[in-house]
Amino acid sequence: MWFSTGRRGLTGVLGWLAALGLLAGLGLALGVAPREVSQGNVQRIMYLHVPSILTAYLAFAIVLVASLGYLVSRRQAWDHWAGSAAELGTVFTGLTLASGSLWGKPTWGTWWTWDARLTSTAVMFVTYVAYLMLRGMIDEAERRAQFAAVLGIVAALNLPLVHFSVLWWRTLHQPPTLLRPVPAALAGIFRLTLGVNWAAFTLLFAYLLAKRIRVGRLSEEGLP
């Protein structure tokens, strides 16, 4: 775990790369990428919305792997990874929901709709909020790590079930005709802008993760 073991130089590089990437992404999203024809400027929210959710998926995948890693090895380091990634994943999921809501109001005419994708993302959000609540309510590090690891596995393996159940729940009776944005064939510049922002978000996530793991480890060492 090279970037959590106190190599602050590497973390710093990661931070600068993230900052540069975000600046480049912002410039591309607001300046270079053209106005989308049907939705207008509001479509630019996509450059925040899509990278956020992809980052959140990455974070929750890390929670699953780290939880399994903890149960196999019983090393506390895995738990720092799981807890830190879960926090960041929840933040990025919240960002996705909020930006999606802002995007939905002008394009769909509503802040929220119980569309399949929205619902399963919201369920994912509350699942990991519950995970963080469990962590918050246990003071002993070892017990917290054990319980959180079990919940981290349950939560992650449950996500496919949530996905399919919500999809069937919504789409068997009323297919989403209007309420689904179709970014099917993204033109080159849109694709580039999205790609740069995605890379920048991933770098930002890696930087924050390294910092958060460090904070977690320090606060544990500080305890008697």
Place this chain on the structure above:
Amino acid sequence: MRFARRAWILAWKDLTIEWRAKETLNSLFFFALLLIFLFQFALGPDRERLSAALPGLLWLGFILSGLLSLGRTFAGERDNDCWDGLRLAPGEKSAIYVGKLAGNLLLMLAVEAIFLLLFGVFFDLDLVAALPGLALVVGLGTLGLAAVGTLFAAMTAHVRARELLFPVLLLPVEVPVLLGTVKATEAVLLGEPLGTVAHWLKLLAVANVIYLTIGVLTFDVVLDG
């Protein structure tokens, strides 16, 4: 075989205690009655509206009473300082999980049967024709609730604010089970053949297999925590 025997002894112990004290069963019977009053007050006397909302109400009742009884899974061991006895029991720890799960399942099914009876009486429903299909759906759904509920009950037994934390942990995980059971119950109550909801029944079955596997594999971690 010894695994099954260990599990059965624990389930038998829990059910005997419950049978003699009738603590949970009596309270839950009364709770079910009160919920039916609440449903009636909330929706009014309109029969149409009531029958449209019926599958959801039924499962709302099941999950609320389930939360109460599941949350108390380890109350006996905790309050009487028998937790270490449970931990020191010889053999695989997952037998404890299976035993506790079996006890919970029987208790929840009993409460749900009472619930159905009360629904039939108070809302003048004829549930007899739908009973075989209903039994399958309720059985699958209750297993899904109890499988995760038993695991999480052990997890929250020693956590502060456990009464709050337990439903907060359980409900998000149970979303697929609840969606599946409500949809399948709706179809069964409308008299549709089970084939029309086969995909939901498969989803419930898959969910149960996943939950039970995780429960059996991770219970020793939770019990030692």
